[in-house]
Amino acid sequence: MHRRLRIAGALLAVAGLTAVAACGGPAGGGEAPRNQLTILWAADATDLSTDNGLGLQVNAGVHERLAIYDALVALTPTADIEYRLAESLTPDGPTRWTLTLKPGLRFSDGTPLDAAAVKFNWERLADPATKAPSAQIAQQIAGLDVVDERTLAITLKEPNGQFPTLVAQSALTFIGSPTAMQADPAGFGSNPVGAGAYVLKEWVRNDHSVFEKSPTSAIEAPVDRIEVRILADETQRYNTLAAGGGDVDFTINANTAAKAEKAGHQVVTGQTDGGLSLQFNTAKPPFDDVRARRAVALAFDGAALGKSVFSGLVEVPETLMRAESKYFADVPLTRANREQAQALLDELAAEGEPVSFTILTPLNFQQVAEWFQSSVSGYRNLTVQVEAAQTTGQQLFAGDFDATLIGLTRFIDPYPALVNFVSSGGSTNFGKYSDPAVDAAARTIVTSTDEAERIRAFADLQARIAEDLPFAGPFYRMPNWFVLAEGIDAAAVPILNDGVIDLTRFRP
Template identity: 40%
Template sequence: MPGGTARVLTLSDARSLDPAMLFNAYASTAVLGNALYGTLLTDDPASGEVRYRMAESFTTSDNGTTFELKLRPGLVFSDGTPLDAAAVKYNWDRLKTVPGASAADASLVGSTEVIDPRTLRITLTAPIPKFAQIVVISSMNWIASPAALAAGQQAFDAHPIGAGPFTLERWTRQDAIELVKNPRYWDAPKPYLDRLTLRVALDGGQRLNTVVSGGADVAIESHWWNVSRAAEAGLRTNVMQLSGGVYVALNQRRAPFNDVRARQALAYASDLQALNLAAYNGAGQVADTLFSKQSTFYTDTPLTTPNRDTAQRLFDELAAAGKPVSFTLTVSPTADSKALAEGIQAQLSAFRNVSVQIDVVDHARSAALRTSHDFDAIFSGVFFVDPEPRLWNAFNGQSDANISGVNDEALNTDLQAARTATGEAERKALYAAVQQRLAELVPVIFLVRAAPSALAGKNVGGLVQYGNGSLLPEELWIRR
């Protein structure tokens, strides 16, 4: 039913409303970006097939070296100015220069050229046949008014101009972001709601209880136990089934994890089922393989196999060489992240010659550390339906988004071959080799599958996610 206000609980606060500073994933600011700026593309959450939104098409005729983006006719920003190819060019060129979530993605574009008001031609620095998937899961999907961005961050944060289903009415920092329906939104009669109010709720129990009690209508969720409890309570749930998962990235650029034995010891010491029980009451899905069983790329090769004796032998061997394993694990302030970290700390306390400290930081600080690489070990993740481009970004030695610093010739070769391969059988064989090499090198330790979820009251409908758990607010409706 049209009209009404949805009160939405999110997992992360925004530092700025600049799309370059927003993250297009469930655990950060995806719903805010979608609300203010709309989407060029989305994807089918089951197959990964690209779906067109403000873009009419995005095609390549040379297997991924050049692409042409064609916009829908008549697109305008909320102030009535045209959202045209020049605006997309401005945003994509600018993303390379702004330290943010998608600078590395935008840097894959070597050049952009406006062909006509609706058509932008881009040339990549190297062929990426599935480059559309990078747009789907990044801030490249969000286009803001060039004139508004040029006014500077302070002015833009006060009056952001996008072409999304909602516009900003008020932003009270550390409290609420209040949005109102954009009458110029291209996909009328959407949005169905008149207003959105976004508030951060880091505590998982608080999120769930607030929705159950009617204090909120929708909650973005990351906690498997909450998803299970919400279903039991009769709430509406939408959970994306993705491969990959949440992992501990082990920084190979410095000690102790520049020694493969330290990484292997940590993997052998990790009991994923016990961590799942500690953090999620056993409701999570353990990421013991790279691909989920629903994936066409699934193989049963384990990423880690617990072995306490081997773990202790490696810890002792490192200590005898003057390299005792002592490190800090950096985590975000969510309840499940802290529970996982405490579970890892408890497991390692049973071993000699290893110690770990936990450092809880906010999402902005965590993002900065991933960029500066100033960490020993840090929680991150890679989630996907189709492995390209996410696996290349995460583990190729030439990728700016490679958090762990792994740079292995065989792994690089297989990832690059898989990136450009077109046959599914060839891709499956290459990604099987990638999984085997990751198990040997241990650049990260996968813990659990991600739970990109949205929970809602019984009178709320239209829970639709895309990409890495990016909720589309224009689809929401409330039965009054």
């Protein structure tokens, strides 16, 4: 008999999103002690600086960052704020907040993590010369004043009643050593220094990285050593777990989760709103025309995808939000309609604009992209190519794509995930979508402290998205499945945000 635990989920990730965690035998064979944790991951991080544009959310490198930096604040699976390195983050008015740090925090290089260090990190993110992926988030801050060693006074440019949630789900939550950053700005991403429970000891790109306990950290983590191994193939990762090479296999593949349960593994499930979507690059043809966006949305049959690729195991949503969400609005998603899709494609072709595009996809969504490519092969005036890449972040941030399969519309709290995804200048609005009605609703969601007003604004946002289609989907919900090996109890897998394993509390 195996135990199944349902966890409320969160915003997903991304460009290059995939993760797996396991604790068990080392790569060279033999049985590892239980205080060693081996993490199996589908894609390596581009770097391990404090900022990859995503923060403490499931994506390549998130567990490594959590090990190195820990977090000022984090979001729980029920969308509550958890204070970690920060003691509190409290409002002093519409645009003013006060951050208080816990006492005695030190980076692994021995320097203090104090208010001045937080100020340095946030100002560095905001500096245009740094070209940080999260610059637009940090630039929402107008001023930072060090009150004392543990206290930082924060002034925002505009009112934000949800600032702690923004910090928890962005790069603002990761703080690196200013001394190390200044000593080697270009190399910090390869030799990161934080105040987390672990330090990076070895990193062979696209193969493995090793972390050991930091002697200066105030965090008492039960696991002594963490190894991150890169295994891009979904089947290989599961087989590694089944063969005793790991203890926790994180997957977003419903077939893997079902196979694991059938084999008797405990499976921890995390459910979220949103799901896998196709984000359009609205800054260039063909998707600068809403008719092309609608034609593709009408051609993408999520129900058929679920049956064909996932044996009917995935939930195909009818609305963006689940009915149990307080932000639910009964705004139907675009349903597949071949006749309407073909009519729009023919209309565009008659104007000399047949729809031809390439889907950029991380490897874990490649099967979905190729299924769609095959499913629309019978359409006139529609040509679809697939470009699969181990990591897609650089192309997305550069706007070098036509459309991309992405999980960023999967979230536990719609702010900041959904807001950043669709509002003008949003940090994950890779498609450069811009609409005044969406922006107006987004401003209310961010600035208002009246929850009823925010709920109405979310309803307006969902209605406009369904009409103007900055993305197609979601095609299916994207829960996390943590497949556990024998001897690991579901209760031993502590979760943050949308499915990040809290390695500092993992007790194998």
